[in-house]
Amino acid sequence: MQVATFLAYLVAAVLFVVGIRRLRKPETARSGNTIAAFGMLIALAATFLVIDTNATSVWLLIGGGVLLGGVVGAVSAQRVPMTGMPQMVAAFNGVGGGCIALVALSEFYQGRAETWVAASAGLLTIIIGSVSFAGSIVAFSKLQEIAFTGSVAFPLQQVVNALIFLGVLLLSANVFLDGALAEAVGIPFLSPLISLYILLAASLLLGVLFVIPIGGADMPIVISLLNAFTGLAAAASGFVLENYALLIAGTLVGASGTILTRQMSSALGRPLGKIIFAGIAATGGKQEEDDEEREVNDVSAEDVGSYLKEEANKIVIVPGYGLAVAQAQSPMYELMETLESDGKEVLFGIHPVAGRMPGHMNVLLTEAGVPYAKLYDLEDINPEFEETDAVIIVGANDVVNPAANDEEKDSPISGMPILEVENAKRVIFIKRSLSPGFAGVDNPLFYDTDKTMMLFTDAKQGLQEVTEAVKNA
């Protein structure tokens, strides 16, 4: 029986590896996920085989728990809108961290963490798992805009963090030394078990404090990092439980999650160190708003239509988050068709972080039927703007905001590579107002009345009107 379980765990691990391999390419990614899920099924089935109990109550508890958790997970996963994906992932990561922390806690409670290996790995599991749990919940709240939105800072934050961390270390040492530390300093009521509870609370607090100062724009990276943490905690608990399924799968996730985090942060142009240790120094933009009215070139759909029809030959469309909000992908496709039937060249410039999750725009546009070949990456589209007659920016701001290149002002998007739409002959924004985007940084392009046309309207309606105007012009 033991042998069969071990082999099953090994098969599961192999399926995880194969699954992750396939996740590297869009064509095979979905099957990769299915394969990994299948591996998980095998691991769970094998676990049921080794359970050595006849008590129906135990089976009921386990079955009930799995059913309850599974249903809640499935329903939330099914219901969440596409734009809510990142926070959903954060939530699922959080519950995983919580699970593993509780498992480690019960090991201590049952007195199973006897050897120094088990004890230290167990402590590590509790700390990392709790940080991951609390951090993920904060990340979720930020993205869902329930609480902690923006960058929450308070005085002496770093000092407080350091103190709590010190406390965590001392409590761990006390548990490890079986309470000897507390006795030595004369607080004998701090038994190992009580230390553990305090440790759990302190780790949770640490997780909260770690994430609250970080701005929402960096959340995907933070979630990825916490994901790697949870993997690591799972690996540590593999040491405690001498369970190779946990060990291998946890290590894989911990290591691949670390690399993924680095890749994401470099794609977003935000060094990891800066994200973690600084938070974002109080998002400027929104507050700075000088109330002075600045002039913009406010146009109608007809103006846009006749410009496109008569003066533009090469047109680049840049979609952003607003496209997703307005669900305007089909009208966008129609505008493309209309322009192309007039003999214009139409391309799409896709910024890697446009929207609210990586690949957001690709997903929407391919859904609407725009061919892959027309979707250009940041590097591929930027050289094209020089010869472009009109850039139509639909519901985007941050990804085309030249303020990112302004080296004097330190804004949340500083240093992020942007789509250099200002090199084109004309820039046309379709958005509802002058309000900035996710990062809250005002866009100087809005006020370039020579180059820019602002069409203030909902993305869907605006695109439809422009399409009509092109047809009638």
Next chain:
Amino acid sequence: MQVATFLAYLVAAVLFVVGIRRLRKPETARSGNTIAAFGMLIALAATFLVIDTNATSVWLLIGGGVLLGGVVGAVSAQRVPMTGMPQMVAAFNGVGGGCIALVALSEFYQGRAETWVAASAGLLTIIIGSVSFAGSIVAFSKLQEIAFTGSVAFPLQQVVNALIFLGVLLLSANVFLDGALAEAVGIPFLSPLISLYILLAASLLLGVLFVIPIGGADMPIVISLLNAFTGLAAAASGFVLENYALLIAGTLVGASGTILTRQMSSALGRPLGKIIFAGIAATGGKQEEDDEEREVNDVSAEDVGSYLKEEANKIVIVPGYGLAVAQAQSPMYELMETLESDGKEVLFGIHPVAGRMPGHMNVLLTEAGVPYAKLYDLEDINPEFEETDAVIIVGANDVVNPAANDEEKDSPISGMPILEVENAKRVIFIKRSLSPGFAGVDNPLFYDTDKTMMLFTDAKQGLQEVTEAVKNA
């Protein structure tokens, strides 16, 4: 002590991994090799720690053996000329395979291969190790042109191979069943140990028969495959000896060697299956030679010089094996300089298998000082030929031989992608005669008297003369 050894082995394994990682890029490759060698040193030192003997004789034997083998290895490695590298690698791979087969044999002899795991892993080690040993020696002889040159075929080859393989299986079964098989069929003198010796001999024979039908051009791929085999044998012996250093390192080499073999065979355009199962169906070319004299456009260095000076603006140089033989890289560099000082554009077209080892040409040219930026790959240079006025082919044949594209004739280079020099305005060969190259396939370009100029001379001398001629023209 055991713990220290285990940890040392683990460190060694990590250093191997890091080393292989670094070997993937030219910039870091050399340090990767050093790191791996350092790992080996650690593994060996740790092994000495666990040797549990005080007998000086044992120490002398081990020390003497290591010294002897090490000196022989180092001296051969230092003396071998660059063109002899592939056979050197074959030889070192062979001795490794021999070593591991002997280790497994001694385990059986000492009666240590008791469990079924040890017995089956041990048998596998003996078979694979011997095949690798014998196959590598044959590969060495072929490349060194000592014996078996070309593709050696005899009637019923496949049948003989199959029979020997069957014999190997039966002998293995007999060893595994402790001689019961031989007793059952009434040949009790075939004791397990005697079976082992016959098994060893049969495996060696199998290795020889496996490699002799394969032509020399495919040897690098075969060596890589045998290298993967030896790695696998090392991994198998890791199971027998319960030694994680052997297990991990052997597995790494076995797996990475397999992938490397596939990559090499696809780079050379030769599917692995075809290489192994067919050999090369008797190299045509050489024998076919129709004695009829065909006309060629035999020119002097002055002719070449004045053509280059007066009519060529864009010139591509294609080096081949003859450049290495003549050690003509410096004269080639000078020709490049002379042409460039006349305002000509000079590029180098490097075929992936030009010369006798991958990277051969890159090595020679960078040694002579040609900047990396001027070295163009197959894919990069082929589109350039259309606008090229003159291609100078120095000591190369196979890599520019359009016969590779001839679908009707099945030659040893059929299907290999070539440098499409025939698209250029003029083709200038610098070689000593009309003799073909490594693959022995005649080149139709030689006889295209309108397009081709043949300068029959040694590469070094020819390049020097042409340089002079350009200067004087």
Next chain:
Amino acid sequence: MQELLVQLAVFIIAAFLGFELISRVPNMLHTPLMSATNAIHGIVLVGAIIVVATANDAFTIAVGFIAVVLGAMNVVGGFWVTNRMLGMFRPPKTRVKKRKG
């Protein structure tokens, strides 16, 4: 001791494997990849199940039960949501290279 050492070996090799597995993933797959690996660490559910199965006291049973619920959410929700995300990446009909010339 031997057991621990071997676990260490497994940990180290698996870590290298994890590092190697994620080399240069395209940007648009970052979120699904994060989500899928997130589901994979839901393997902690195995640990939670073992806790409940071997529990002797009410406290452990309660803690274990919560852990099982959380773990199951992680596993099921994780794979489910990843599948939904990836469903959005319809296979391109013609994957021509972007550049025209």
Next chain:
Amino acid sequence: MQELLVQLAVFIIAAFLGFELISRVPNMLHTPLMSATNAIHGIVLVGAIIVVATANDAFTIAVGFIAVVLGAMNVVGGFWVTNRMLGMFRPPKTRVKKRKG
């Protein structure tokens, strides 16, 4: 049995790692890479040394000694020749991309 299973696990993960490690190596590094991995499997020398150290009879000692000699050749020669090969790849001074425009 447990020991064997763990060895199997190590074998499988290491095999995947080996596969992943060699992904798209440039052509010109094929020979040095082959040569370096060839030197690495010279780790069999460790096995040969143990054979000699634990041998009780003349036959085993003789076989072991030959194995040690062969293994040492593999290790020393392998790394040495790889080093010589790689010495030929001088670091490019300016690694500009080949294409001009």
